[in-house]
Amino acid sequence: xDFKETIIxxxxxxxxxxxxxxxxxxxxxxxxxHSQYGNVVIKVVKEHNTEERVKREIDxxxxxxxxxxxxxxxxxxxxxxxxxxxxxxxxFIVGTVLRKVLLSDKKLNLANSIKLLDTLLSLTVQFxxxxxxxxxxxxxxxxxxxxxxxxxxxxxxxxxxNMKSLTMTELAIGPNTPGYAPPEQFxxxxxxxxxxxxxxxxxxxVYECITGENPFRKNAVDPLDVLYRTATIFPxxxxxxxxTDKQLMSYLSVLMSKMPSRRPKDAKTAYQWFKAILPTIQx
Numbered sequence: 584x585d586f587k588e589t590i591i592x593x594x595x596x597x598x599x600x601x602x603x604x605x606x607x608x609x610x611x612x613x614x615x616x617h618s619q620y621g622n623v624v625i626k627v628v629k630e631h632n633t634e635e636r637v638k639r640e641i642d643x644x645x646x647x648x649x650x651x652x653x654x655x656x657x658x659x660x661x662x663x664x665x666x667x668x669x670x671x672x673x674x675f676i677v678g679t680v681l682r683k684v685l686l687s688d689k690k691l692n693l694a695n696s697i698k699l700l701d702t703l704l705s706l707t708v709q710f711x712x713x714x715x716x717x718x719x720x721x722x723x724x725x726x727x728x729x730x731x732x733x734x735x736x737x738x739x740x741x742x743x744x745n746m747k748s749l750t751m752t753e754l755a756i757g758p759n760t761p762g763y764a765p766p767e768q769f770x771x772x773x774x775x776x777x778x779x780x781x782x783x784x785x786x787x788x789v790y791e792c793i794t795g796e797n798p799f800r801k802n803a804v805d806p807l808d809v810l811y812r813t814a815t816i817f818p819x820x821x822x823x824x825x826x827t828d829k830q831l832m833s834y835l836s837v838l839m840s841k842m843p844s845r846r847p848k849d850a851k852t853a854y855q856w857f858k859a860i861l862p863t864i865q866x
Contacts, residue, residue: 622675678728693866707850720784761809762800786838
């Protein structure tokens with residue numbers, strides 16, 4: 584029996600199950616209709632694969648009502664040929680992964696870029712209150728809806744600051760996506776990882792949406808070269824049409840600072856700074 588047949592047989596109240604062709608690592612991802620929740624996403628992962636990370640992801644989502652993060656309605660287990668699988672039933676967001684938008688259109692307009700920045704900064708304020716760091720903010724983990732709203736997905740490598748780290752301290756390179764993670768993250772400097780780590784990723788993501796280029800991936804020959812460039816080069820100053828006093832570009836540059844101490848000290852300060860520069864932007 585394959586995954587799809589098992590899902591239909593073992594999970595109640597669902598119908599019209601369709602395989603979603605997405606890059607989800609070790610997960611199987613499906614769209615379905617649920618009698619209570621409407622359109623949903625069903626994710627299935629073998630229980631021993633990153634088990635604790637998956638359980639933390641579920642607990643964080645269910646325990647907190649974040650704005651602009653798809654809800655997890657239910658979770659449970661499947662038995663397939665003597666193997667145990669964990670599944671989640673999640674809110675289905677109608678839209679397009681931001682990476683696909685950028686591949687098609689190259690850039691976002693300034694109004695949508697500002698809206699994205701606002702959404703992500705607002706989320707970091709919420710994350711900081713409960714002591715978590717997403718650690719994987721990037722266009723691949725953002726959905727843009729048809730109404731130009733933005734949703735952050737995939738808390739698979741979330742760091743819970745008041746819990747034991749699931750990453751081995753002796754690892755030379757910590758969990759990261761090259762080109763979006765700051766130096767303290769990919770160097771596995773655990774004591775330096777806090778909400779400022781997410782602020783760096785936000786700066787890179789929004790810079791890429793505005794300019795059409797990731798400043799650290801551009802011209803890199805391989806992932807290690809991306810990490811080297813992230814640690815050594817400074818993104819080129821870009822003249823943003825509508826950024827009348829160049830405060831937005833300066834702000835993004837500060838978010839992308841190599842050292843955490845040179846970024847805003849916390850999410851609340853970063854968000855207040857962003858709100859202060861909004862009147863200088865014309866779009």
